[in-house]
Amino acid sequence: MHKKTLTVLLSAALTAAPALAQSVKLSDNAVKVGVLTDLSGVYSELSGQGSVKAAQMAAADFMAANPAFRGKVQVVGVDHQNKADVASNKAAEMIDRQNVDMLVDMPTSSAALAASEVAKNKKVVAMVVTGATTALTNEKCNKYTFHYAYDNYMLANGTGTAVTQRGGKNWFIIYPNYAFGQDLNRQMTAAIQENGGRLVAPSDATPFPNTDFSSYLLKAQSLKPKIFGTMQAGADLVNVVKQYNEFGLKNQGIGLGIGLLFETDVAALGQDAFAGAIATVPWFWNLDARSRVWAAKFEKAFGKKPTWAQAGVYSATMTYLQAVARAKTDESDAVVKALEGYSFNDFFARNATIRPQDHRVLLDVHTVQVKPKAQAKENGDIFTRLSTIPAAKAFMPLAESKCKM
């Protein structure tokens, strides 16, 4: 009896907070999150400081829920200028000099690939949220890289299928002539054909970057497709849509299908210019009550509504930190093991699983249509959800993946 009481007391003492803290093994006694992002260029509005803020919020929320980590999670934000060489140098510098344990965000495919290569060599976890290329979970996959939120396959498959099934059978597509656009064009064409649609003419490759798309819009005018598909992104997309309206294509009954759409693109040009366009997104702030709660918290902290990229950075950071908690260490191999096969649900990632074979994070995604301004209930209310694609169907099937880890 006495002995039993003693055991209980002893084990209680052992499991108390200080003891638990000691049982978590952290390199330099801290978990350091490095937000590798675009702080000054074309993607700074959709990721940038907002991504850094989102990661900081995730760190704070995690520490509040896990007292053992209080004061031990740190976030640093670094500008990679969307350049592969800069991304590579900055990633290495953060890992070597600042002992960063994990990299997150990484807009621009080429920069994401470069940083992922550094992560592999230095054995540090990289969670790519904003980079789009499917190469990250295909031929360029590696043990330490995870691909969160979205990718080209999911975008093309989602939008191509949704638009074609809604009657947009005839397409004319233009795409920027670099890896991202070529990839997206290929995937989009396949999705259209699988759903009984067709291209009225072979897709046109446009220079990248480019400001004048009038030649292609005039060509579309004469081809009269049901849908004008644009695989341009960011500033180029804004120019395409601006000129799509200028040339009156919408009034001529030619719809708009968009490969990659961020909330900031819609804001840059005005909601009405995009009205009716269909795109695929992993999340948007007023998707449901749970999303709205988080978005309100973010807006209070940052002063602006979150983009889906920024929400993804929060979710990815939190998922990583929770894996550290489960592994009881920030040692990369153990964290990778804790992440692989993990199933979870948060405000951003629904019905999510981390596929162990290629590190693709599978989650429910949504095809959306841009509302006209008149239908918006409040500022920033831009999307109507058309359908939700379940996690299992949204991403490239494992059988098609070329990943050898």
Add this chain to the structure above:
Amino acid sequence: MNTQLLLIQVFNGLVNGAFYALLSLGLAVIFGMLRIVNFMHGALYMLGAFTAFALGQAFGLGFWPSLILAPLIVGLIGVVLERSLLSRLYGLEPSYNLLLTFGLTLLTQDLVKQVMLSQYAVSSAPYTPPAALSGVVNLGFVVFPKYRLFVIGLALVVCLITWLVIEKTRVGAIIRASTENPNVTRAFGIDVGKWVTGVFGVGVGLAGLAGVLAAPIYSVEPYMGAELIITTFAVVVIGGMGSILGSVVTGFAVGVLAAVGAALYPPIANTLVFILMAIVLLVRPSGLFGLPEGAR
């Protein structure tokens, strides 16, 4: 490709041609008269667009007043730059003014970017055409935006006036004399320095005008001049360095060729102008309308 599509693209090319012509006209005037290779021309074009945007934001000024005011402001900035910086380099190696204007370009772009991000919280801003010019017109063979037709028309008028002033008026004669033989001109009691400054101001004012015209077609953003200026330099070289007529004709021609090229074989669109430049330089090293250096 059918003839209708070809005709459409020829027409469409005139719009880009209008921008090339206005920009290369300014470059040609500045080079022809002052021997300055103004690398900053693209940044000044961007400043024209940005000034129009900023005037609208600050004072609610619409397109029409901006169309007059923004080129004047850009021209004035040019005058200040010429007096304070460029004038110190006359008589030195041309590479000095190239480095100076290139440095000023980087400075201007970053400055505008900072202002846009901090003041307006955008890195690229939309600018709408005036109500009278919005919408499309059906030209029979194509439905074309009204505003673009206006751009073609205005550019043609401005180019014609500039050419007439330089070739046919007393003012033009003084400018030409000032640059051909400054010493003799000075002996006639003409203040050559003042004329040089004026010409530079007008040249960059033309870039500012092109910028305002571009704002409703392309978004206003800090780097909008960076790419255009390279094509424009190619246009100037093809037309013949310093030739007014050459820059205007070549500007429109290159715009049309690039549009037709883009429709026939899209990947070539951006390269076409440089292929053309290489061919012209092989056949006529001083450009289509240029005179050999000794014959001036």
